[in-house]
Amino acid sequence: MNILLTGGCGFIGSHLAERLLAEGHAVTCIDNFLTGSRANAEILGRFPAFRLIEQDVCEPLRERVDCDWIFHLASPASPVHYRRFAVETLLTNSQGTYRMLETARQQRARFLVASTSESYGDPDIHPQREDYWGHVNPVGERSCYDESKRFSEAITMEYWRTHGTDVRVMRFFNTYGPRMQRDDGRIVPNMIGQALLGKPLTVYGDGMQTRSFCYVSDLVDGIIRAMWCEEAKAEVINLGNPDEFTVMEFVETLKRLLEKPLEVIYKPLPSDDPRRRKPDIGKARRLLGWEPTIKLEEGLHRTMKWFEETMGEAAS
Ligand SMILES: NC(=O)c1ccc[n+]([C@@H]2O[C@H](COP(=O)([O-])OP(=O)(O)OC[C@H]3O[C@@H](n4cnc5c(N)ncnc54)[C@H](O)[C@@H]3O)[C@@H](O)[C@H]2O)c1
Known part of the structure; x- marks a missing residue:
């Protein structure tokens, strides 16, 4: 397949690109390196079928890219990044999604958009199923992300209704693994970085809020299955790991993994921080035959090894 992948030099995008390239597809990535990494582009550059177009997805495509599939992943994803780039986040998930949908419509390409569990906001039902409409503060600190993702979902579904474009909306839940940025503010890189540097771990609130953690190779597997799946057309599908852990767990x-005691310091909970997050993945199981396979300990072990290697001197 000829594939167009936006955000391909970011954390999830680079793993997805690598897997698609390894499977023999030709992958053109569009990325403006707002939050992506040149090191990821270098890894992908080893594949002859990889091409990079460095540009903002909000702008018209600088050159024509013939494609059968479009994976639209471009968007800041961590709270630190989307607060720093709030307006860019709003535009990327609105104007950027519109541009990519237009490309899909013109080329009759299949389109998959990366949405998020944050579309559910601070949910008042648990676990979250795709038919739950969410509990979102439309003007809060996180709204640049969650409201723009909700817009991105809405315009994607409208392209199906209005133009018959072959779309699917994937709501990713918290994903982790190698190539996350250490300072992106999310719990996994935050705490691994602190632990490896011998610093106290920061817990926000009382640590009893829950999170689910999906290892990146599991997520990538679900994304690719969804793209192949005919029945996923015009569907909204959760992808995440339903194993739920409190922050203290x-x-x-x-x-346990580090085999050493770790000190904890507590800080106030950020505003609009969700108390519980856990995907209902019944639909992904049914439609895609998908479920995560990597347990938290194993995924953390692999992620920690990567952080140890890349943090080099600082971690030793
Ligand atoms: N990581 C998670 O746990 C998670 C959870 C839910 C949803 N998602 C979604 O998955 C996607 C990928 O997330 P990630 O964790 O890999 O984030 P990331 O920040 O590592 O990657 C995003 C990539 O998009 C690029 N980008 C951002 N704005 C752009 C623009 N206007 N034009 C071109 N490129 C642009 C960045 O440079 C970066 O390479 C995002 O859409 C995010 O909202 C991620």
């Missing part, structure tokens, strides 16, 4: 897992 996560800390305990890290302690």
Whole structure:
């Protein structure tokens, strides 16, 4: 297949691109390196069928890219990044998604958009199923992300209704693994970085809020299955790991893996921080035959190894 992948030099995008290239597809990535990494582009550059177009997805495509499939992943994803680039986030998920949908419509390409569990906001039902409409603060600190993702979902579904474009909306839940940025503010890189540097781990609130953690290779597997799946057309599908852990349980897992005591310091909970997050993945199981296979300990072990290698001197 000829594939257009936006955000291909970011954390999830680079793993997805690598897997698609390894499977023999030709992959053109569009990325403006707002939050992506040149090191990821270098890894992908080893594949002859990889091409990079460095540009903002909000702008018209600088050159024509013939494609059968479009994976639209471009968007800042971590709270630190989308707060720093709030307006860019709003535009990328609105104007950028519109541009990519237009490309899909013109080329009759299949289109998959990366949405997020944040579309559910601070949910008042648990676990979250795709038919739950969410509990979102439309003007809060996170709204640049969650409201723009909700717009991105809405315009994607409208391209199906209005133009018959072959679309699917994937709501990713918290994903982790190698190539996350250490300073992106999310719990996994935050705590691994602190633990490896011998610093106290920061827990926000009382640590009893829950999170689910999906290892990146599991997520990539679900994304690719969804793109192949005819029945996924015009569907909204959760992808995440339904194993739920409190933040304190996560800390305990890290302690076990590192085999050393870790000090914890507590800080106030950021505003609009969700108390519970857990995907209902019944639909992904049914339509895609998908479920995560990597347990938290194993995924954390692999991620920690990568952080140790890349943090080099600082971690030793
Ligand atoms: N990581 C997660 O846990 C998670 C959870 C839910 C949803 N998602 C979604 O998955 C996608 C990928 O997330 P990630 O964690 O890999 O983030 P990331 O920040 O590592 O990657 C995003 C990539 O998009 C690029 N980008 C951003 N704005 C752009 C623009 N206007 N034009 C061109 N390129 C642009 C960045 O440079 C970066 O390479 C995002 O859409 C995100 O919202 C991620």
